[in-house]
């Protein structure tokens with residue numbers, strides 16, 4: 556297991572030297588945030604990011620995300636040009652030493668919450684999903700709400716550029732149901748995975764978050780049956796999952812330790828965090844501690860350990876604690892606490908296993 560930490564580049568309020576001081580962290584999960592989705596990532600910008608990260612004593616082996624242009628998800632004729640650009644980016648990232656590319660295939664919206672700073676009983680705050688609000692608001696209002704609550708930061712997946720022309724995007728998705736979306740994902744993977752195999756990159760699709768349809772848009776990366784299908788689209792280790800416990804775990808049907816065991820060998824990247832499921836489909840993000848949420852983090856880490864997981868891990872999101880100001884979900888303190896806890900669980904698994912190395 557290689558422990559990593561997501562970092563948003565030079566405008567991230569968390570300096571890399573702080574990240575370097577979190578015990579056990581070997582690398583950054585990074586991205587270029589100033590390249591238009593669908594364009595090829597320039598070599599000099601990749602090199603600059605890598606240099607910054609390496610200078611801090613950290614590795615840059617995981618990219619989250621290289622976003623997929625909506626034309627590819629929609630299956631428009633213009634997708635070919637965007638896929639070509641995607642392949643150029645894949646080759647350039649491989650040349651820079653990147654091993655895993657996380658991406659998602661969610662129409663229009665990326666992850667979705669109704670509150671970015673819902674107070675918790677201990678005085679901290681966290682991302683929160685309230686089903687009644689999600690079901691009653693229109694997409695435009697929702698986008699405005701997220702922008703208002705984001706503390707002045709641009710949130711990954713909610714870049715204003717990406718959400719420009721929301722109405723025409725919704726219009727374009729009218730004819731795209733889950734089957735069509737699967738078809739379009741298949742076409743994308745059949746083009747991208749062979750190149751990844753050649754250059755030593757593993758693609759890792761992030762589940763839909765939350766794992767159910769929103770605003771009438773289809774979602775197809777949300778549970779065992781569909782994950783089986785995604786992996787079967789191209790049967791290769793280079794077609795893998797970012798197994799996100801918090802995203803999939805919002806649906807009580809998803810048994811995370813069982814999914815970890817089922818997909819062993821096809822999980823190059825693990826997001827491990829907890830959530831607390833509430834009545835009516837609501838859920839709150841929580842600290843990583845098992846007793847603070849609905850997921851058993853020990854059983855999840857044990858499933859990775861039992862299946863000889865040797866991929867990358869990140870603590871995904873954290874709460875905002877100790878009056879920290881930052882990107883919702885992406886403060887330093889609670890993510891660092893999450894890492895310390897995951898390290899502890901992993902060490903306990905190592906030393907508790909019979910036949911462990913001395």
Ligand SMILES: [Mn+2]
Nearest residue numbers: 799802826871
């Ligand atoms: Mn995640």
